Amino acid sequence: MEQTLAPPPVKGRPREFCTEEALAAALRVFWRNGYECASMAELTAEMGITKPSLYAAFGNKEALFHKALDLYEREKLAYTVAALEAPTARGVAERFMTGALEMQMSTCDPKGCMGVISSVSCGGAESIKADVAARRVSSEAALIARFERAKQEGDLPETLEPDALARYLYALLQGLSVQAGSGASCAQLQQLVDTSLSIWPTR
Numbered sequence: 001m002e003q004t005l006a007p008p009p010v011k012g013r014p015r016e017f018c019t020e021e022a023l024a025a026a027l028r029v030f031w032r033n034g035y036e037c038a039s040m041a042e043l044t045a046e047m048g049i050t051k052p053s054l055y056a057a058f059g060n061k062e063a064l065f066h067k068a069l070d071l072y073e074r075e076k077l078a079y080t081v082a083a084l085e086a087p088t089a090r091g092v093a094e095r096f097m098t099g100a101l102e103m104q105m106s107t108c109d110p111k112g113c114m115g116v117i118s119s120v121s122c123g124g125a126e127s128i129k130a131d132v133a134a135r136r137v138s139s140e141a142a143l144i145a146r147f148e149r150a151k152q153e154g155d156l157p158e159t160l161e162p163d164a165l166a167r168y169l170y171a172l173l174q175g176l177s178v179q180a181g182s183g184a185s186c187a188q189l190q191q192l193v194d195t196s197l198s199i200w201p202t203r
Helices: 019-033 040-047 051-058 061-076 078-083 089-104 114-121 126-152 162-181 186-198
Strands: none
Touching: 019 040, 019 051, 019 061, 040 051, 040 061, 051 061, 061 078, 061 126, 078 089, 089 126, 089 162, 089 186, 126 162, 162 186
């Protein structure tokens, strides 16, 4: 009688997962810890995937961080694009600070600004520092251009420098982020926003 050979065992299929959900989970870890302090063990645990799956879908940890920054800007900083469309310079500042306040008070996201956290805690990761810095420069350039237009339109004092005003607004936003990360209440942060707007320069 002819002997029938048993078929070879079938290897398990790779684990399937939603890359967008996994990337959102990685964003939370980087946002909470910064780049250097986000371990691969914590990343894979939060993302619900194995280390080989992470490498296959996103590349290494550095590549994953860049993708997480893209998601952060696209979803969490969308208010900054709308802010630039405000009809006045004060309106731009109000939209910026109100949007930042709403994000800081969200119950589903870590506190603080991911860019600030990463820039002060990324240790020797020069490419990460460079990416964070380049994104900040790009955002500041767009804001400076908007304030330059406001000055030309007579919406700002002639003696005021648009680049100095842009740095001032970003200093306010960074202060808001740091205070939120330190446990400041919504009422306290709203006072900061209101006070800043009350002394905003107008012509």
